[in-house]
Amino acid sequence: MNEAVELARELIRIDSVGGGEAAVAGPLARRLSEAGFAVRTHEYAPGRTGLVARWGTGEPVTLTGHLDTVPLGGQAWRHEPHAAEIDGDRLYGRGSSDMKAGVAALVTAAERHVRRTGPKVALELVLTVGEETGCEGAIGMVAEGLVSRSRALLVAEPTANRVLLGHKGALWLEATTRGTTAHGSMPHLGDNAIYKLARLIGVIEKFDPGVPEHPWLGPSTVNVGTVRGGINVNSVPDLAAVTIDLRTVADQDHGRLRERLQAALGGEATLGVLVDLPAIWTDPDDPLVRALVEAGAGAPGDRPAASYFTDASILAPACGGAPTVVCGPGEPEQAHVTDEYCTVHRIEEAVEIYTAALARFA
Structure with a gap:
């Protein structure tokens, strides 16, 4: 099975409903360190740890996702929420779409980018806590100066791999x-x-x-x-x-x-x-938008903005006003629902899109 899918399953099996993100950040920090990234952790509160992983020199492309998930709700689940069960093309579990599949795709694509031959762009992965309750982790990271000025910011929130140019x-x-x-x-x-x-x-x-x-x-x-x-x-x-x-x-x-x-x-x-x-908006002709679309992501279309907010409201200014795009493998309508799922093929597709887009950017 695709390594990003297996990583997504590993992350879904870790309960990070409203906290406990340290258990998610730990294996990701070790993995990225082994891939050659310089990893710094950020403890927002006990048991609530995010990380910033940097590779390469010069202004990076920043890749970001959050490690927390929302509560399960009162309705019974047919698929155990932390079993990471695959049924056909669907990977079930809390956080599958919002947004552990997106985090897994970013990490896998970053590893591939580092391993590939040819030109490479510097990368910075910012994996946060507390996004669902007001971006507290991102605010703390920025306050401590952990986020670098960057060339572009890619947020892997659920868009079904379609490019969105911002959000309210x-x-x-x-x-x-x-x-x-x-x-x-x-x-x-x-x-x-x-x-x-x-x-x-x-x-x-x-x-x-x-x-x-x-x-x-x-x-x-x-x-x-x-x-x-x-x-x-x-x-x-x-x-x-x-x-x-x-x-x-x-x-x-x-x-x-x-x-x-x-x-x-x-x-x-x-x-x-x-x-x-604050709201986020990026010009549809921006090079990051073009790179993602040329790499296979869906074009912005008639509804080019997300209905939800993201950590980009905090991170984009800290990145020097970097152009920001939201594009991730999760299904937007699956966020926060009972029996949440992400399609397996979109996770695999996202890795290919990110890898190809980073190569074009380089």
């Missing part, structure tokens, strides 16, 4: 209202924070982000995700909060967006930032 940004905020508690039988003695919040939710629903629709990324959007408040039924609540998911387009100023929303909410709510990740 995410600005997650929490709006909090405060009041005064009192007994529920005497509400006139209190100040109900939930009533205040309820009025503001309608304002959020109608909020205009204030930027035109991007020709490829689409409109900037707003959504209320959660609402919480109160401690018991017979008390006037003195605290309530709502989380707000703003998805942004290229060049949209998050600071200005937050100011606009605060002005719309007025003085009854305070805004706190939960996640702040």
Whole structure:
């Protein structure tokens, strides 16, 4: 069986749901070190270790993927989530599409690139933790100066091996209202924070982000995700909060967006930032895009952007604003689902695409 498929199975068998990435990073670090890479590890928290592996001299092409996976959910799985079972052309397991197959394909392609004869481009693999919960690992790596300026950035998130030119940004905020508690039988003695919040939710629903629709990324959007408040039924609540998911387009100023929303909410709510990740967009004529398409990846087409965010929001600026492309073997619609799978042939195909694209880049 293809070595990348076997590596993907090895990684899927390691449970890294919401943590424990050190167990995934360990074998990858040893493997890359044996292939000639200089490996540095980054411990975000105990048991949560990512790595940066560098080979060659000069500005590299940066290859990136994350090692964490999302929880399994409440529904029963037909295929045991960490057995890495293959049924026909499908490799099942949590993280198969999102994104241990992509990590396996990147590592295998990097090893092949180092072994090949002829011109070679320098490589830097950045394998992160905590991507699913706001790119915490990537933020820590950048803060410690572990990520190099690079010629290009390739993110192996699931795209079914189609080239995507970027993704929307995410600005997650929490709006909090405060009041005064009192007994529920005497509400006139209190100040109900939930009533205040309820009025503001309608304002959020109608909020205009204030930027035109991007020709490829689409409109900037707003959504209320959660609402919480109160401690018991017979008390006037003195605290309530709502989380707000703003998805942004290229060049949209998050600071200005937050100011606009605060002005719309007025003085009854305070805004706190939960996640702040800018949008990513790359010119379709960029050399990395052309190299991947010529190597066999699917062209961007009519929907050339990912619907999800990636570590590129953090890594691309750290790489010096490097052109960034998302292209990986996973199936986008399989991310986070029960009985998640990746097709075997796409994993093998991804290795060939990456290897050929790196050779063209060199």
